[in-house]
Amino acid sequence: MSDTVRQKAAEATTAVEEVTAVVLPEPQAEVVSMQEADEPVGAEIRKRMNEIDMGNTNSIVAFGSGAQAELQEISQAMLADVRNKDVGPAGDSLRNIVTTIRGFSVSELDVRRERSWWEKLLGKAAPFAKFTAQYEQVQGQIDRITDDLLGHEHTLLKDIKSLDLLYDKTLNFYDELALYIAAGEEKLTELDSTVIPAKEAEVQAAPEDEQVMEAQELRDLRAARDDLERRVHDLKLTRQVTMQSLPSIRLVQENDKSLVTKINSTLVNTVPLWETQLAQAVTIQRSAEAAAAVRDANDLTNELLTSNAANLRESNKMIRQEMERGVFDIEAVKQANADLIGTIQESLQIADEGKAKRAAAEEDLKKMEAELRDTLAAAKARKDGIGDNSGTAVPN
Secondary structure: OOHHHHHHHHHHHHHHHHHHOOOOOOOOOOOOOOOOOOHHHHHHHHHHHOOOOOOOHHHHHOOOHHHHHHHHHHHHHHHHHHHHOOOOOHHHHHHHHHHHHHOOOOOOOOOOOOOOHHHHHHOOOOHHHHHHHHHHHHHHHHHHHHHHHHHHHHHHHHHHHHHHHHHHHHHHHHHHHHHHHHHHHHHHHHHHHHHHHHHHHHHHHOOHHHHHHHHHHHHHHHHHHHHHHHHHHHHHHHHHHHHHHHHHHHHHHHHHHHHHHHHHHHHHHHHHHHHHHHHHHHHHHHHHHHHHHHHHHHHHHHHHHHHHHHHHHHHHHHHHHHHHOOOOOHHHHHHHHHHHHHHHHHHHHHHHHHHHHHHHHHHHHHHHHHHHHHHHHHHHHHHHOOHHHHOOOOOO
């Protein structure tokens, strides 16, 4: 809740206390007659009796209507105010704020859950980012709804005050009707006991030529008397209906007061409590996020310790093995020695084979030399003989 809304809610609390503390008076049940009324009330009754002109029918028809004029003005003003309002019922705002809070579900969010490839493809926010965004959205909705509730509360407070005024004017009208009824009944009593009998006596005492006119006046007086009686009866019915409307006004007013009290309690107590719980939910999620980060750091530290210990063991084993080895491995020396012996033996064998081949070659050379020498000697002998003449002598 914003500071402005909170301040308005606190200011409305005083107004709610004021309207709920108002106690409306109860109407009087009986009409006080002229004889039973005290002097101020009696004077008011006589004042209203003077409004009746038995010779003027309009005065009888309009008798008591003046008391209703102010009440009609107040009622019409209230109706005009209702027509000018363009707001929904306050109950809708209360339901909206409850729906908004219920739509914020902490349990449905897993802040450690990895987004699926589909969520990444659609660009959906990570769970905690979604959680925070949803909290901000809910906070904005709460601010708007609480502002609407303040408007409803202001309207209801205005209605309650208007209903107070309407109740007071209706009660005054109810009491005024009692005065008019008392005045009408007193006038009827006066007509029945004094005026009409006197007029009857005048008719009887009038000359014969004037009796017709006097009799007509008597009939008019009696008709006016009956009209007044009917008007008084109508006033009694109106007073009864007015008495029934008083508790109706109070019932509507009490309902408005209850709703105003509920709205004010929601604004002052419930909404801050909801906001506190929502803030705690966000804080808890952030704490869970931080705890998860610390857990990941601890897991990484443990993994590093374990990995480093394993690497140290392997490295130490390798180094110690190399340190314990000689400059030359005995197997390498043995192999080298065997290869050396093999090389020497192969060299000797090759040398022997070469010596044998050279000896064989010397024998072949000697043989070839002897053969060459014999061939040359044979060629010389043939030079001294017959072979030289022809030049074709060839040794066999």
